[in-house]
Amino acid sequence: MISRQQLIEQIKQKKSFLCVGLDTDIEKIPEFLKEYADPVFEFNKRIIDATRDLCVSYKPNAAFYESRGVKGLQSLIDTWKYLPADCLNIIDAKRGDIGNTSDMYAKAFLDEKAAGMSFDAITVSPYMGHDTVTSYLAYPGKWVILLALTSSAGSKDFQYLTTDHGFLYEAVIQKANTWAGADRIMYVVGATKSTEFVNIRKLAPDNFLLVPGVGAQGGSLPDVCRYGMNKDCGLMINASRSIIYASNGRDFAEAARTEAQSMQKQMQAELEKAGVI
Amino acid sequence: MISRQQLIEQIKQKKSFLCVGLDTDIEKIPEFLKEYADPVFEFNKRIIDATRDLCVSYKPNAAFYESRGVKGLQSLIDTWKYLPADCLNIIDAKRGDIGNTSDMYAKAFLDEKAAGMSFDAITVSPYMGHDTVTSYLAYPGKWVILLALTSSAGSKDFQYLTTDHGFLYEAVIQKANTWAGADRIMYVVGATKSTEFVNIRKLAPDNFLLVPGVGAQGGSLPDVCRYGMNKDCGLMINASRSIIYASNGRDFAEAARTEAQSMQKQMQAELEKAGVI
Numbered sequence: 001m002i003s004r005q006q007l008i009e010q011i012k013q014k015k016s017f018l019c020v021g022l023d024t025d026i027e028k029i030p031e032f033l034k035e036y037a038d039p040v041f042e043f044n045k046r047i048i049d050a051t052r053d054l055c056v057s058y059k060p061n062a063a064f065y066e067s068r069g070v071k072g073l074q075s076l077i078d079t080w081k082y083l084p085a086d087c088l089n090i091i092d093a094k095r096g097d098i099g100n101t102s103d104m105y106a107k108a109f110l111d112e113k114a115a116g117m118s119f120d121a122i123t124v125s126p127y128m129g130h131d132t133v134t135s136y137l138a139y140p141g142k143w144v145i146l147l148a149l150t151s152s153a154g155s156k157d158f159q160y161l162t163t164d165h166g167f168l169y170e171a172v173i174q175k176a177n178t179w180a181g182a183d184r185i186m187y188v189v190g191a192t193k194s195t196e197f198v199n200i201r202k203l204a205p206d207n208f209l210l211v212p213g214v215g216a217q218g219g220s221l222p223d224v225c226r227y228g229m230n231k232d233c234g235l236m237i238n239a240s241r242s243i244i245y246a247s248n249g250r251d252f253a254e255a256a257r258t259e260a261q262s263m264q265k266q267m268q269a270e271l272e273k274a275g276v277i
Numbered sequence: 278m279i280s281r282q283q284l285i286e287q288i289k290q291k292k293s294f295l296c297v298g299l300d301t302d303i304e305k306i307p308e309f310l311k312e313y314a315d316p317v318f319e320f321n322k323r324i325i326d327a328t329r330d331l332c333v334s335y336k337p338n339a340a341f342y343e344s345r346g347v348k349g350l351q352s353l354i355d356t357w358k359y360l361p362a363d364c365l366n367i368i369d370a371k372r373g374d375i376g377n378t379s380d381m382y383a384k385a386f387l388d389e390k391a392a393g394m395s396f397d398a399i400t401v402s403p404y405m406g407h408d409t410v411t412s413y414l415a416y417p418g419k420w421v422i423l424l425a426l427t428s429s430a431g432s433k434d435f436q437y438l439t440t441d442h443g444f445l446y447e448a449v450i451q452k453a454n455t456w457a458g459a460d461r462i463m464y465v466v467g468a469t470k471s472t473e474f475v476n477i478r479k480l481a482p483d484n485f486l487l488v489p490g491v492g493a494q495g496g497s498l499p500d501v502c503r504y505g506m507n508k509d510c511g512l513m514i515n516a517s518r519s520i521i522y523a524s525n526g527r528d529f530a531e532a533a534r535t536e537a538q539s540m541q542k543q544m545q546a547e548l549e550k551a552g553v554i
Binding site for chain 1: 300302338340341343344345346347349350351354371372373374375376377378379381382384385388391392393394402403404405406407408409424427428429430431432433434435436438439440441442445448449452
């Protein structure tokens with residue numbers, strides 16, 4: 001379990017606010033790993049070993065594991081067990097359902113006794129409203145990371161609809177702020193919309209923002225920091241493909257480390273510039 | 278695989294538009310089933326045997342299986358294998374993510390070779406827009422059942438926000454209608470809002486609507502039919518707890534049948550009243 005204060009301390013100590021996304025696709029990992037009993041876990045283990053001092057969070061994407069059925073779920077469980085306790089461990093599941101069903105998703109991902117895993121945080125979709133979120137908040141100290149403004153083309157379909165409370169993504173943030181504070185809720189905000197961070201910081205000055213879209217999707221780290229960083233940093237930048245698939249040879253873990261190190265250095269410069277460290 | 282026309286034929290033949298929700302909670306099933314190797318599958322099997330001539334669809338709720346980890350996923354796979362081919366088999370997963378992740382969720386639930394299951398239809402959350410939906414539509418003949426207006430209290434938080442295109446749930450329907458026709462997309466519309474069906478039928482005259490909230494949540498079947506039925510029926514009414522937990526003794530399957538039969542009789546009367554049969 002990682003509190004807001006512990007996360008901030010990790011960021012200052014590691015001089016990094018990197019989240020490594022474990023979107024591990026068995027078809028994209030190096031061929032030589034296929035000899036192992038569980039190639040996906042073996043890949044994740046080596047990525048974790050190579051990057052744990054450079055990042056403050058890991059985020060396995062549930063879909064990539066579910067796509068392989070029972071074997072994939074076992075890879076996810078084994079990966080969760082291997083995640084370092086000093087990192088914020090996020091399951092990227094984007095679940096969203098009514099209360100009695102959210103209770104079950106909470107068991108699936110936050111309750112080790114029930115399903116073998118107990119992540120620190122889960123990504124959640126807001127469409128069905130507060131029922132969707134309260135089940136997870138009932139677990140003391142666990143985090144909900146709510147979708148606000150996402151980074152893909154489809155984000156324009158609904159998130160930018162104008163409502164009585166501003167854009168839909170702004171209405172989501174305003175409402176969710178009434179459910180819990182910055183010590184329990186973070187928001188997903190895509191890096192491809194860096195000027196929107198100005199708006200978002202007005203609505204959520206203290207919340208951590210989980211930011212996908214730097215790297216493979218083309219978002220700019222300096223722009224995100226310029227508009228989105230607060231006095232505690234307040235950002236976690238996710239990078240998945242750009243790190244984990246930096247090479248697909250036997251050197252994949254070292255290549256991942258080199259890429260993570262390059263991001264960490266940029267992050268350190270941003271933290272210094274903003275006076276966080 | 279069940280086409281729109283085949284679904285309509287099933288409805289006319291069985292004189293029913295019932296969907297049985299398999300929200301199977303191991304803590305709520307009869308004690309004597311605990312002796313079996315897989316009590317959840319044993320429960321589902323007997324529920325299916327007792328109701329298959331009375332319903333046109335089954336809908337396992339993924340959360341209830343995921344909450345039990347690997348064992349739960351195996352129960353879901355075995356349940357999928359046992360589902361009757363003449364019924365529309367829906368996985369209630371409410372997934373929603375960007376394209377490359379949705380591709381993985383599609384493998385998880387629609388591609389037997391990848392993950393052991395190939396449902397006819399999957400429920401999807403619209404928040405992230407068209408990326409969320411296209412991955413599933415790429416599987417020929419498979420259905421997307423998109424959340425529009427849900428039945429719990431949280432639906433008021435965002436679905437009723439006024440946008441440039443009406444309420445958010447109306448904007449969702451209008452936009453999704455541009456992605457695929459009534460032969461590939463259905464909408465989830467909660468029974469607790471029966472007068473809203475008038476609005477919804479203006480936007481989606483031909484789409485099937487999957488309707489939760491009759492039964493345990495208090496929605497009225499005659500009201501839903503009055504406002505929501507179209508010339509092909511166009512409705513599937515989901516009932517979960519009211520059927521599967523009708524008794525928690527040794528007679529649970531017969532009790533489930535009695536309850537399903539009572540709903541089927543009411544549905545037959547509605548189909549006759551509307552001239553569908």
